[in-house]
Amino acid sequence: MTEKKKTETLLEVVDLKMYFPVYGGVFRSHVADVKAIDGVNFTLREGETLGLVGESGCGKSTTGKCIINLNRPTSGHIIFHTQKDASRGYRITPEKPVPVNLAKLNNDQMRPYRSEIQMIFQDPYASLNPRMTVSDIIMEPLSIHMPELSKAQMLEKVDWLMEKVGLSAEQATRYPHEFSGGQRQRIGIARALATNPRLVIADEPVSALDVSIQAQVINLMQDLQEEFGLTYIFIAHDLAVVEHISDRIAVMYLGNIVELADAETLFKNPLHPYTRALMSAIPHPDPNVKKDKRIVLQGDVPSPMKKPSGCGFRTRCPIARNDCAIDVPPMLEAAPEHFVACPYYATQDKN
Amino acid sequence: MANELLKVKNLKTYFKTEAGIAKAVDGVDFDIMPGEVLGIVGESGSGKSVTSLSIMQLIPNPPGDIVEGNIIFEGKDLLEAYRRKDYDVIRKIRGNKISMIFQEPMTSLNPVFTIGDQVAESLVLHKGMTPKEARDYAVKMLELVGIPSARERIDEYPHQFSGGMRQRVMIAMALSCDPSLLIADEPTTALDVTIQAQILELMLEVKAKTSNAAILLITHDMAVIAETCHRVVVMYCGRIQEIADVKTIFHSPQHPYTQGLLASLPKPGQKVKRLSTIEGMVPSLFNLPKGCSFCTRCSQKLAQCETVPPEMVETAPGHLVRCHLAKPMNSA
Numbered sequence: 001m002t003e004k005k006k007t008e009t010l011l012e013v014v015d016l017k018m019y020f021p022v023y024g025g026v027f028r029s030h031v032a033d034v035k036a037i038d039g040v041n042f043t044l045r046e047g048e049t050l051g052l053v054g055e056s057g058c059g060k061s062t063t064g065k066c067i068i069n070l071n072r073p074t075s076g077h078i079i080f081h082t083q084k085d086a087s088r089g090y091r092i093t094p095e096k097p098v099p100v101n102l103a104k105l106n107n108d109q110m111r112p113y114r115s116e117i118q119m120i121f122q123d124p125y126a127s128l129n130p131r132m133t134v135s136d137i138i139m140e141p142l143s144i145h146m147p148e149l150s151k152a153q154m155l156e157k158v159d160w161l162m163e164k165v166g167l168s169a170e171q172a173t174r175y176p177h178e179f180s181g182g183q184r185q186r187i188g189i190a191r192a193l194a195t196n197p198r199l200v201i202a203d204e205p206v207s208a209l210d211v212s213i214q215a216q217v218i219n220l221m222q223d224l225q226e227e228f229g230l231t232y233i234f235i236a237h238d239l240a241v242v243e244h245i246s247d248r249i250a251v252m253y254l255g256n257i258v259e260l261a262d263a264e265t266l267f268k269n270p271l272h273p274y275t276r277a278l279m280s281a282i283p284h285p286d287p288n289v290k291k292d293k294r295i296v297l298q299g300d301v302p303s304p305m306k307k308p309s310g311c312g313f314r315t316r317c318p319i320a321r322n323d324c325a326i327d328v329p330p331m332l333e334a335a336p337e338h339f340v341a342c343p344y345y346a347t348q349d350k351n
Numbered sequence: 352m353a354n355e356l357l358k359v360k361n362l363k364t365y366f367k368t369e370a371g372i373a374k375a376v377d378g379v380d381f382d383i384m385p386g387e388v389l390g391i392v393g394e395s396g397s398g399k400s401v402t403s404l405s406i407m408q409l410i411p412n413p414p415g416d417i418v419e420g421n422i423i424f425e426g427k428d429l430l431e432a433y434r435r436k437d438y439d440v441i442r443k444i445r446g447n448k449i450s451m452i453f454q455e456p457m458t459s460l461n462p463v464f465t466i467g468d469q470v471a472e473s474l475v476l477h478k479g480m481t482p483k484e485a486r487d488y489a490v491k492m493l494e495l496v497g498i499p500s501a502r503e504r505i506d507e508y509p510h511q512f513s514g515g516m517r518q519r520v521m522i523a524m525a526l527s528c529d530p531s532l533l534i535a536d537e538p539t540t541a542l543d544v545t546i547q548a549q550i551l552e553l554m555l556e557v558k559a560k561t562s563n564a565a566i567l568l569i570t571h572d573m574a575v576i577a578e579t580c581h582r583v584v585v586m587y588c589g590r591i592q593e594i595a596d597v598k599t600i601f602h603s604p605q606h607p608y609t610q611g612l613l614a615s616l617p618k619p620g621q622k623v624k625r626l627s628t629i630e631g632m633v634p635s636l637f638n639l640p641k642g643c644s645f646c647t648r649c650s651q652k653l654a655q656c657e658t659v660p661p662e663m664v665e666t667a668p669g670h671l672v673r674c675h676l677a678k679p680m681n682s683a
Contacts (some may be wrong), residue, residue, distance in 0.1 A: 055543035180632050210394035210633070211571060215615035215626040222625070237543065240574075244617035244626065267620055281548035283574035285616050287597045296552060297545045300513045 009081055010199060010231050011044040011067065016076035016103070018062050022305060034304050036062040037073075038255035038312075041331065046081075046198070049225065049232040051246030051263065053239055053278075055301055058252040060235045064201045067233070068117050069102055069110045078102040083198070084112055115145040115195035122204035124184035128176040134187055135172035138162070141194045161190040164227075166220060182213035186220065193224065201233045206241060218245055239282050243267055248337075251275050254312035255304060256328070261338040271334055271345040274313050311342070319344055354426070355382040356565050357406070357532055362420035364398075364405045367413065373636040375401040375415070377589040380663070383532065388555075388566045390580035390597070392573060392612075396633055398589040399569045403534045406567075407451055408433055408441045424449065425531070447477040450525040452554075454537035456517035460509040466493070467505035470524050477528050492523040495557060497549075515546035522554060529562040536569045551579055573616055577601055582669075585609050588634065588644035591663070595670040605672040607649045643675070651676060 017040075019033035037059040044050055052060040065071045067078055078101060084090040085097035090112040100113065118141075121127035128137055138158045142149060149157070159169040165186040176184055185205060192200055202221065206214040222245065225232060236242050242249060242263075249266050251259045251274065259272040270276045277295040297316045302308055308315050314324040321344065331339045364376040376398040383389050391399045404410050405417050408429070422429045424444065432440035450473075453459040461469060470492055471485035480488065486505070493501035496519040509517055518538065525533055535554065539547040558564055568580060576583055576597065583600045585593040585608065593606040604610045611629040631648040640646050646656040653675055664677040 055545060182632060211573070211612060212394065212615050212629040213632065215617075215628040216630075218617075219625055219628060239544065240617040240619045243619060244622065264622065277545060279619075281544045282619050283547075283551075283572070283578045284619060285574040285577050285601070285613070286618070287577045287601050294548060294552070296549055300515055300546070301543075 008046040009043055010046040011081065012077070012079040012099075013040055013042050013044075013063075013067070014077040014079065016040040016063065016066060016078065017074045018059070018066055018071055019074045032305050035255050035307055036304060037066065038307070039328070040076075040252075040255070040257055042250055042257060042260060044199070044231060044233065046231055047225075047229055048247040049234055049245055051242035051249040052233060052235045052252060053237060053242050053249060054252035055237065057254075057301060057304060059255040059304075060252050061203050063252075064119070064203050064233060064235050067102065067199075068114075068119050068201055069105060069107075073103045076103055080113065080117070080199075082113055082116060084116065086112075115141070116197055117199045117201065118192035118195060118197040120185075120188050120192050120200060120202040120205045123208050124181050124188055125208070127188055128184055130176055133173050133175055134162070134167075134179075137176070137187060138172075138191050138194055141191060145195045157194070158190075161194060164193070164224065165190045166216075180213075181209050182216060185209060185217050189217075189220065189224070193228070196228075197230070199231045199233070201235070203235045204237070205234075207236060207238060214241070221245065239278065240285075251278065254301060254307060256312055256341065257331070257339075258313065258341045259339065260331075261335075261340075265335070265338055269338075271338070271340040272313075272342050273317050273319055273345070273348060276348070277318075319348055354385075355423075356385045356387075356425065357567075358382040358421070358423040359402070359406070360421040360423070362402065362405055362422065363418045364401050364410060364415060365418050366415045371637045374589050374639070375636065376405060379420075379586075379589075379591055381584050381591065381594060383565050383567060385531065386563045386565055387582065388568060388580045389582050389584065390576040391567065391569045391584045391586060392571065392576050393586035394571060394633055396588070396636065397586040399586050400536055401589075402586070403451070403536050403567060403569055406534065407445055407449065408438070443477075446473045447528045448530055449532045449534065450528065450530040452518070452521050452525050452533065452535040452538045454540055456514050456521055456541060459521060460517055462509055465506050465508055466512070466520050470505075470520065470527055473524065473528050488527065489523070492527045493520070495560065496520070496523045496526075496553060498523075514542055515549060518542060518546075518550050519553065522550075522557060526557055526561055526564070530564050531562065532567065533558070533564045534567045534569070537571070538568070539575065540570070540572070547575075551575065555579065573601075573613065585612070588639060589636065590644060590673065591671075592645065592673050593671065595667075599667070599670055605666055605670070605677050606645075606674050607651050607676070608645045611648075611650070643673075 016037055018037040019035050021030050022032045024031040040063055054060050066073045079099045080102050081099045083092045085093045135158045138161055139154050142154045158172055162169050167186055206217050234245055246263045248262045250257045253274050259275045270279050277297045280295045299316055302315055310325040310327055311329050314320040329341045329343055331341050334340050359379055359381050362376055362379045366373040366375055379402055393399045406422055429441055467486055467489050470489035474480045474485035474488055490501050490505055498519055539550050580597050582596050584591055587608050593609050614627040629648050634647055642658045643656045643661050646652050656675055661673050661675045663671045663673050664679050665671050666677050
C-alpha cells in the first residue's frame with residue numbers, strides 16, 4: 001500500500017503459549033488447561049499493519065494481551081526491538097539497543113517499554129474512566145511516562161492530540177458520558193498516542209461502532225499511521241474491515257495461526273481449508289455477487305480445554321485425513337511470504 | 352397487488368423520559384407480503400428494533416407508548432385492541448402467528464427450563480397439544496434446525512448449548528407454531544461469521560420447509576441484507592428514508608444516507624485506499640433537526656432541508672424515498 005519498504009523487524013513472537021489453568025474437584029486441584037494460545041509464531045515489521053482474524057475464542061485477543069504483558073505467557077518469547085536502552089536509563093538512543101524479551105519481564109521491568117506499545121480497546125464505553133475528564137484521561141499516560149514535562153506542556157500536548165484525532169480542544173474538560181461511541185473511540189486513540197508509541201495493538205477498535213462511524217475511525221487510524229509511522233496489530237472478526245486496513249493478515253483458529261499472507265493474496269488465493277470456509281462465509285454487500293458454493297462448516301469450534309489432537313481444525317475440516325490427528329501441522333511456505341499450516345492444502349479442488 | 356400480510360401505517364412510538372419525549376419511531380409506513388423477506392436496516396437508535404417491538408406490542412409501558420398508527424395483520428388492526436387495553440388479542444397472535452427471534456441467544460432463553468420445555472410451551476398454549484405431543488413435536492423441530500441427537504439433548508439446559516446452537520433452538524421455538532410472520536431482530540449479530548452463515552441459511556431453509564413465513568429481518572449489517580432480503584427499508588432517526596427492492600437499494604440508491612452508508616462499507620475483494628465516510632454523527636432523539644433528520648450530515652443539502660421535513664416520494668414503482676432531491680415518477 002505505501003511505497004516505503006517495510007523490512008525492519010519490530011516484534012518477533014516465537015512459539016507463544018498461554019494456558020489458563022482450570023481448577024476443579026474437592027481439593028481445587030489443577031485438572032486441565034484452557035489452551036488459549038498454543039504455539040503462535042509471527043514477525044511484525046516496522047510500519048505495517050498486521051490483521052489478526054478468527055472467531056471468538058481463537059486466541060486473537062489473548063495474543064494481543066500477551067504482547068502488551070497484560071497476560072504473562074506460559075512459554076515462548078516476544079522479542080521487541082526497542083529503542084530504549086536499559087543500560088542507559090531507558091533513554092531513547094539512535095543506535096539500536098539489544099532487543100528485549102517481553103515475555104520474561106515482570107511488571108516493573110515492563111513499565112519503561114509500555115510507552116512504546118499501546119493499546120486501543122474494543123468497548124469505548126468501558127475503557128474510559130467515567131470519573132475523569134477527557135484531558136485527565138489523555139494526560140495520565142503522559143504523567144507516568146514523561147514526568148519531565150510541566151503541566152502546561154502536558155496540556156498543550158493534550159490539545160494537540162485531541163485535534164489530531166478530530167476532537168476540538170474545548171471538549172477537553174468534558175466527561176466521557178458526554179461523547180458518542182465514535183468520539184469516545186477517538187479519545188481512546190488519543191490516549192494511546194500520547195506516549196509516542198511505535199506499536200499500537202487495536203483490539204476490535206470498530207466493532208462496537210455503527211457502520212458510518214466505523215469508516216471514520218478506520219480512516220483516522222490510517223491517517224495517524226501515515227503521519228507517525230505507527231505499526232498496528234489490528235485484531236478483529238470483521239474480515240472486510242481487516243482486509244481494508246491490513247498489509248498482512250494472520251488467520252487464527254483454536255490458538256494457532258493457520259494461515260499468514262499479505263491481505264490481497266489471502267483474499268484472492270486462500271489455501272487453508274479453514275480460511276476458505278471463513279472467506280466463503282463473509283456476506284457480500286452486493287446482491288448481484290453470486291457466490292461460488294458456500295462452504296458451510298459443520299458443527300462448532302471445539303472447546304480450547306479439549307483441543308483435538310494434531311490439527312485443531314480436523315474435526316470440522318472437509319479434507320481431513322487420519323494422520324491429521326497425529327501431529328500439529330507445521331507452517332509451510334506455500335508461496336513466498338504465504339504460510340499455511342496444512343500439509344494437504346494442495347489436494348483441495350481449485351474452487 | 353396481492354393482499355398484504357402486515358401493513359404498518361403511520362406508526363408512532365414515543366418514550367416519555369425525564370429529558371423529554373424521545374420519538375423513537377415517528378411515522379413509519381410499510382407492508383410485508385406473504386412469504387417475503389423484508390429487511391430493516393439502520394444504525395443504533397434509528398428505531399428499527401422499536402418498530403418490531405411495537406408490532407409485537409412488547410414496548411415497556413411506561414415509559415414507551417404506541418401513540419398513533421395502525422398495525423393491520425391479516426386484515427385486523429392489532430392496535431385497536433391495544434388501545435382498548437384488551438391484550439388477549441395480541442396474546443393469541445404473539446408466538447403463534449407472529450413470532451420473534453431475538454439478538455442475544457445467551458439471554459433470550461430461560462436458564463432454568465430445559466430446551467424441550469421452552470419449545471413445547473407455545474405448542475401447548477397455542478396449538479392445544481398435550482405435553483406429550485408437544486414434546487414429540489419439539490424433538491421434530493429441533494431435528495429440523497439441525498441439532499444433533501435432539502431426543503437426548505431436549506432435556507438439557509440452555510447453558511449446555513453453544514451460541515449457534517442456542518440460536519437454532521430460538522428458531523425452532525419461533526417456527527414451531529407455523530407462524531405467518533417471523534420477526535428476526537439482529538439474529539446473527541452475536542455470532543461468528545461461519546456460524547452466521549449457518550444460521551442465515553438455516554432460517555431461509557426452514558422457512559421454505561415449513562409454512563413459508565414472511566420474515567422481517569432487522570439488522571445493521573448491509574451485507575446480511577444483500578444476501579437474504581427481497582426488499583429493504585432504510586431507517587434513520589425514527590423515520591423510513593428509503594424503501595426499494597434489494598437490487599435497487601444496492602445499485603441505484605436515491606437517498607443520500609443510503610448512498611453514504613453503502614459507500615462507507617469496505618467491500619471484500621476490492622481494496623480502496625480510503626473509505627468514504629458520512630461526516631458527523633447521529634443527532635440525539637431529543638434534539639432532532641426541524642426539517643430532514645439527515646440534514647446535519649448530508650452532503651447534498653438544499654436550503655429547504657433544514658426547515659421543511661421531506662415527504663415520501665415514489666421515484667419508481669415500489670421505490671420510495673424521503674428526500675427533497677428525489678423526483679416523483681411521472682415528472683421524471
